[in-house]
Amino acid sequence: MKNLICLGVLTLGLCISCQPKKQDVSVAQPHKKVMLDGLNHPWSIAFLSADEALISEKDGHLLKVNLKTKEKQILKGFPEDLTDSIRVVNLGDNSGIFEILIDPDFGTVPWVYFSYTAKKPGYGTTTKVVRAKLQNDSLYGHQTLLEAEPYTQEYFHYGGGMVFGPDGKLYVTIGERLFWERDEPELPIAQDLTDKRGKIYRINQDGSIPEDNPNLGPDAIPGIYALGIRAAQGITVQPESDKIWFSEHGTIQGDEINILRAGANYGWPNVTSGKLRSTDYTPPEIEGATFTPPIWFWHHTVAPTGLTFYTGDEFPQWKNNLIVPGLSRGSLWRFQLENETIKSAEELFIDDRVRIRKARQSPDGKLYILTDEDDGKLIQITPLNSKLKL
Amino acid sequence: MKNLICLGVLTLGLCISCQPKKQDVSVAQPHKKVMLDGLNHPWSIAFLSADEALISEKDGHLLKVNLKTKEKQILKGFPEDLTDSIRVVNLGDNSGIFEILIDPDFGTVPWVYFSYTAKKPGYGTTTKVVRAKLQNDSLYGHQTLLEAEPYTQEYFHYGGGMVFGPDGKLYVTIGERLFWERDEPELPIAQDLTDKRGKIYRINQDGSIPEDNPNLGPDAIPGIYALGIRAAQGITVQPESDKIWFSEHGTIQGDEINILRAGANYGWPNVTSGKLRSTDYTPPEIEGATFTPPIWFWHHTVAPTGLTFYTGDEFPQWKNNLIVPGLSRGSLWRFQLENETIKSAEELFIDDRVRIRKARQSPDGKLYILTDEDDGKLIQITPLNSKLKL
Numbered sequence: 001m002k003n004l005i006c007l008g009v010l011t012l013g014l015c016i017s018c019q020p021k022k023q024d025v026s027v028a029q030p031h032k033k034v035m036l037d038g039l040n041h042p043w044s045i046a047f048l049s050a051d052e053a054l055i056s057e058k059d060g061h062l063l064k065v066n067l068k069t070k071e072k073q074i075l076k077g078f079p080e081d082l083t084d085s086i087r088v089v090n091l092g093d094n095s096g097i098f099e100i101l102i103d104p105d106f107g108t109v110p111w112v113y114f115s116y117t118a119k120k121p122g123y124g125t126t127t128k129v130v131r132a133k134l135q136n137d138s139l140y141g142h143q144t145l146l147e148a149e150p151y152t153q154e155y156f157h158y159g160g161g162m163v164f165g166p167d168g169k170l171y172v173t174i175g176e177r178l179f180w181e182r183d184e185p186e187l188p189i190a191q192d193l194t195d196k197r198g199k200i201y202r203i204n205q206d207g208s209i210p211e212d213n214p215n216l217g218p219d220a221i222p223g224i225y226a227l228g229i230r231a232a233q234g235i236t237v238q239p240e241s242d243k244i245w246f247s248e249h250g251t252i253q254g255d256e257i258n259i260l261r262a263g264a265n266y267g268w269p270n271v272t273s274g275k276l277r278s279t280d281y282t283p284p285e286i287e288g289a290t291f292t293p294p295i296w297f298w299h300h301t302v303a304p305t306g307l308t309f310y311t312g313d314e315f316p317q318w319k320n321n322l323i324v325p326g327l328s329r330g331s332l333w334r335f336q337l338e339n340e341t342i343k344s345a346e347e348l349f350i351d352d353r354v355r356i357r358k359a360r361q362s363p364d365g366k367l368y369i370l371t372d373e374d375d376g377k378l379i380q381i382t383p384l385n386s387k388l389k390l
Numbered sequence: 391m392k393n394l395i396c397l398g399v400l401t402l403g404l405c406i407s408c409q410p411k412k413q414d415v416s417v418a419q420p421h422k423k424v425m426l427d428g429l430n431h432p433w434s435i436a437f438l439s440a441d442e443a444l445i446s447e448k449d450g451h452l453l454k455v456n457l458k459t460k461e462k463q464i465l466k467g468f469p470e471d472l473t474d475s476i477r478v479v480n481l482g483d484n485s486g487i488f489e490i491l492i493d494p495d496f497g498t499v500p501w502v503y504f505s506y507t508a509k510k511p512g513y514g515t516t517t518k519v520v521r522a523k524l525q526n527d528s529l530y531g532h533q534t535l536l537e538a539e540p541y542t543q544e545y546f547h548y549g550g551g552m553v554f555g556p557d558g559k560l561y562v563t564i565g566e567r568l569f570w571e572r573d574e575p576e577l578p579i580a581q582d583l584t585d586k587r588g589k590i591y592r593i594n595q596d597g598s599i600p601e602d603n604p605n606l607g608p609d610a611i612p613g614i615y616a617l618g619i620r621a622a623q624g625i626t627v628q629p630e631s632d633k634i635w636f637s638e639h640g641t642i643q644g645d646e647i648n649i650l651r652a653g654a655n656y657g658w659p660n661v662t663s664g665k666l667r668s669t670d671y672t673p674p675e676i677e678g679a680t681f682t683p684p685i686w687f688w689h690h691t692v693a694p695t696g697l698t699f700y701t702g703d704e705f706p707q708w709k710n711n712l713i714v715p716g717l718s719r720g721s722l723w724r725f726q727l728e729n730e731t732i733k734s735a736e737e738l739f740i741d742d743r744v745r746i747r748k749a750r751q752s753p754d755g756k757l758y759i760l761t762d763e764d765d766g767k768l769i770q771i772t773p774l775n776s777k778l779k780l
Contacts, residue, residue, distance in 0.1 A: 300689035316417055346736035
């Protein structure tokens with residue numbers, strides 16, 4: 001149309017404004033650059049430096065990798081109660097190794113923190129958080145920080161997301177572990193403060209309970225920081241505000257982005273942005289409960305997971321944006337924020353969809369993603385400059 | 391997390407890469423600037439110059455407006471068979487005035503082209519395309535170019551989208567006019583080449599039929615260029631490629647972006663990206679039909695409408711992007727393309743959702759939108775520069 005309007009306007013003698021000014025501008029477009037492949041469903045990455053990192057493989061091992069030499073070392077000394085991976089297609093999260101973090105003071109005390117599915121023969125499995133010291137390619141001096149009993153036969157929604165807060169405390173997501181809501185007890189698991197599942201925890205680095213945790217009553221399990229969680233995995237700190245943001249897997253259209261607040265109840269299964277899976281289930285009324293709404297939810301299934309804030313320099317337009325990988329749609333979401341409001345959402349890599357488990361930034365400000373595949377990849381998102389004539 | 395990783399790396403003596411470089415960068419964020427209000431459900435805008443335009447109000451008049459003085463003049467001489475507006479909330483499109491275009495050679499011959507709902511007492515309404523000459527604030531010398539009989543009692547899906555192709559021909563979308571698929575005749579309306587509805591037309595500027603139109607058989611209504619259309623409204627030329635792109639309203643989750651091809655069958659109601667509204671309706675098999683798939687469809691209802699390509703200079707990142715307004719979700723979508731592939735999708739103005747009917751660029755490269763409201767607005771999308779420290 002512009003050309004045609006221009007033609008009309010030309011005849012009116014006003015066409016100067018239609019003439020394109022000749023000016024080349026370089027615009028950076030995001031591009032995927034595979035840095036490592038052959039990973040077995042990688043779940044998380046913790047950078048030791050710009051070129052060296054630890055990677056957890058959900059269906060494999062804890063690895064130490066070098067991005068320059070492409071070398072991979074399997075870390076020795078992973079706890080022996082790790083569950084053999086069980087793959088249940090399209091029925092939620094599976095067991096395996098989840099988050100890997102290094103100690104905020106790693107140079108002094110070489111602790112690494114990891115979450116995984118632990119098994120107890122005859123009972124089942126649950127999520128466990130352990131820290132151990134790293135020396136070369138070995139783990140030693142293990143300490144169990146959190147064990148989300150009960151061990152059950154349900155293989156779903158372990159949670160396992162972890163982050164160190166700006167306060168140095170360890171925040172851990174533990175999933176509700178149920179697939180069907182009709183299997184809920186009278187007081188739903190995630191609403192029950194005497195049940196470890198379906199909660200977010202705040203603990204000290206040695207697993208002890210911080211004295212300034214919210215008071216959730218005498219019967220509440222120590223360490224609980226928030227409740228009403230279904231299957232949160234992604235959890236990250238917003239550098240600008242020191243707030244903690246986390247993702248939540250919904251059932252049907254209930255995928256959410258939330259901000260973590262002390263003592264907050266995120267509502268599962270009583271309120272959800274989506275629909276319950278069991279059409280014959282009605283949650284009971286929870287007396288006195290106040291539910292905290294999400295910051296954002298999608299109108300379709302995205303399966304958002306290991307999110308991060310972008311603070312790098314390569315994509316100036318993305319500065320301080322929230323980056324959210326998706327499993328179901330396999331794309332990378334970029335959210336522009338103003339305080340706690342999402343102003344715009346960009347879905348990237350629509351033409352190259354692949355299950356993305358984690359987005360993380362390296363110490364030198366590069367953005368990386370991990371793909372949840374048999375031949376999983378560590379991919380760097382790099383700017384590919386293209387010239388535009390303005 | 392970055393700060394914490396940084397802290398760890400600091401102890402390792404590698405923190406130089408974590409230190410932010412001090413550099414101010416100006417980043418343009420889109421911002422809404424109301425240029426005109428008090429419009430009665432505006433549908434389309436045709437610029438006469440950077441500051442003067444014609445605006446069609448769906449529920450009102452054809453206006454001549456001045457963006458500087460804010461003056462609005464009602465054009466005299468609109469055809470008298472315009473239907474009084476009927477507002478049927480949540481049941482599809484309504485009657486009224488739709489597209490407004492100016493002649494590609496407007497300076498020589500002051501034709502304006504418009505589409506609207508015409509009524510025939512005792513029969514009902516249909517979509518009509520008329521051109522008339524504009525002198526000051528009056529229309530004269532009317533010629534009917536297209537009348538999409540039959541006149542019926544259905545008040546939905548008139549279509550009415552129009553654009554001049556790079557070939558100077560007028561392309562017109564005519565909707566299928568049905569709300570429920572169960573009301574389809576044996577051969578569905580949009581699949582029937584002897585029925586004027588549910589088609590896209592290519593006609594000469596005087597309404598005659600171009601000789602190089604696709605040959606759709608001896609019984610086909612002259613002027614049909616494509617079929618299988620449900621409720622297309624947005625139609626625009628891609629300046630880079632001269633291809634014509636159009637939007638299509640689906641039923642449930644079937645909202646699409648398509649590229650117009652000569653003789654193509656877009657499949658309605660036989661194939662759709664969404665779900666049929668009538669659960670008890672099964673379309674008949676259409677012998678020998680080849681259906682053209684969309685370039686893109688949404689997984690939720692957006693109600694995409696008056697789309698345009700951005701070629702302005704104010705947002706360099708948006709150069710040659712497809713801009714699609716939505717009615718249902720009220721946001722503005724930006725699609726980055728590579729040939730016919732959509733590479734990324736950004737949903738803008740999520741925090742300020744309002745039904746957007748049309749996006750259009752002025753001759754001086756500014757982007758405007760029209761909001762479909764009782765107090766409808768013409769809004770300019772301007773860059774609001776914010777300084778970022780890189």
